Structures are given as structure tokens and as C-alpha cells.
Amino acid sequence: MPSLDALKLRLEEERDRLQSQIEAVADRPAEYRPTVDSYYGNHLADAGTDTFEEEKALALEAHLSGLLSKVEEALRRFEKGTYGICEACGQPIPPERLEALPYATTCVKCPPAAARRAR
Numbered sequence: 754m755p756s757l758d759a760l761k762l763r764l765e766e767e768r769d770r771l772q773s774q775i776e777a778v779a780d781r782p783a784e785y786r787p788t789v790d791s792y793y794g795n796h797l798a799d800a801g802t803d804t805f806e807e808e809k810a811l812a813l814e815a816h817l818s819g820l821l822s823k824v825e826e827a828l829r830r831f832e833k834g835t836y837g838i839c840e841a842c843g844q845p846i847p848p849e850r851l852e853a854l855p856y857a858t859t860c861v862k863c864p865p866a867a868a869r870r871a872r
């Protein structure tokens with residue numbers, strides 16, 4: 754079984770990695786931002802590309818932020834002493850699952866999506 758300390762360390766590393774990736778996306782080069790020139794200039798094709806790049810960057814930023822909040826939530830659960838306990842049924846989450854997905858908040862039987870699905 755992976756020790757909780759090892760998992761916590763992995764989560765902390767993951768948090769740092771995500772934070773620096775988010776910063777990298779936020780600090781993306783100015784040419785990826787739509788400019789007045791690309792909107793009002795004579796090159797509409799370029800404007801389309803800029804918008805596409807901007808959308809990709811925003812989607813990536815949203816994806817990374819989502820992951821970061823899961824990792825931060827898992828670290829908070831360590832502090833509360835509820836790490837490794839399924840949020841849905843209160844049973845311990847199997848170590849293999851935590852090993853594969855250190856920020857899992859539910860056991861294999863209780864995926865969050867299933868809890869939200871009306872039956």
C-alpha cells in the first residue's frame with residue numbers, strides 16, 4: 754500500500770506543476786492574443802487563427818484550473834483527516850485507486866458522475 758505521506762507528496766508536486774503550467778498559459782506570448790490590428794486590419798484569416806489560439810489557451814487554462822482545484826481539495830482532505838475516505842459511502846478508498854488517482858474523492862463503486870445521475 755502506498756503510504757499517505759507519499760501520496761501527499763505527489764499531490765503537492767502536482768499542485769506546484771499545475772500552478773506553473775497555469776502561469777505559463779497566462780503569460781502566453783502577446784501574438785496569441787487578438788489585437789486591434791487583427792480585428793480591423795486587412796487579414797481576416799489571421800484574426801481567425803488568433804481567436805482559435807486564444808480559445809485553445811483558455812480551454813487549457815480551464816482544464817488546468819479544474820485539475821488544480823481537485824488537487825487542492827485532496828490536500829485539504831489530508832488536513833481534515835478525511836483523505837482516502839469515499840465522500841459518497843464513507844468507506845475507505847482502495848489504495849490502488851489512490852495510487853492511480855491521488856485526488857479521487859470517491860471509491861470505485863461511487864463515481865461522482867453516478868452520484869449526480871438521477872435514477
Ligand SMILES: [Zn+2]
Binds near residue numbers: 839859861
Ligand atoms: Zn463509495
